[in-house]
Amino acid sequence: MNIARIAAPLAVVAALAGCSREGEISVEGGVGIQATRTACPIVGVPAGTGDITLFDPPASRDAAAIDVVANLTNVRAECADSGDDVVSTVSFTVQARRQRADGERTVTLPYFVAIVRGGTNVTAKRIGQVTLTFPAGQLRAQAQGQGTSVIARSAATLPAEVREQLTKKRKAGQEEAAVDPLTAPGVRAAVARATFEALVGFQLTDEQLRYNTTR
Template identity: 30%
Template sequence: MPISIAPQRLSRLSLALVASLALALGGCSSLNPFGSSEKEGGTTQLPCPQVGVLGETDHITLLRGAGTDLTDIVARAEIGRVVSKCTYNTSDATISVDLAFDGIAELGPAATSRDLVFNVFVAVTRRFDTLDKKQVYQIPVSFPAGQRQARFLKTVDGTILPYGGTADGRIYQVLVGFQLTAEQLEYNRQVAYTPIR
């Protein structure tokens, strides 16, 4: 599947939370005055890998059985904004990437539980769309009583990437998305998606 990065959307997470995420994970330049071999990325000299959401995997629809009608929807979910920071360890020529992303889920008419689990992935690709590594994570989401929507936040710390020579963080992309079955991917391609409001 060709790699394409979907536009990063801000979900309805409060601006305060997004701002705090950006401050906590935003790349900044800081050379350690104590001579450590670790340096913060996100600068021209030490660029972080590009992060984003893999096209067509930014949302998921869970259906009851083989049905595809609106009444068969158990839940929908979507990924919002992705933020990251990276740290270069010059002594062992590695980059450590920390990222976080938020999202929102919504119960459908076919839901029989208020506790669901969504599978998401974090994948690292190199230039020319070569897959380097991929890890799947579970995100449990509990819907409060009387509410049909719930928000989630996922952090993934310490993804280690090698670099060297003229290669730096720019040779990598770190992509997130829902881990879809073939049927779910086909559903995403065929059915127009209405963002959760």
């Protein structure tokens, strides 16, 4: 599965996401924009990887052959960014439904946690498993999953000269006050390099991903 390809749309909002006391962009007199950013990665689920469908028999794609459907939800993160490394713990819930409730059943599903830099560059990826147990007579099951990402603070920090361009005070009426500093290629590239995403989703086969995107 090409994580870089499906993660790219998330980069659009990366530069304006997060929360911090530093790095604000502002213009005196209330004119312009104000945004904040943080070294913590933006957390998300790449398109097409938030659910998984199992079939019985496995090769069938008929609706009547659907066996188990699971969804990844309640994605959240806790971030510790006080040291040299930024550590983000991503947790989520998997909710599943099976078609037959004839007995107790255990289903194990694979998931990934990937770190993407600048919207397209996958710098790390880990695979985990979450196990769901369906009690006898029950159609639904739920389980919790978790993954941890570690990013060097130096990599997630904007260079001083770029921070100066972004935080420079601009007065209404000045020519530069009408220009978004993020339109400068060098500034935009630096923000992209310092922006990370922690993406979580089901580890799908090519066939499963194709099913999710074309059904």
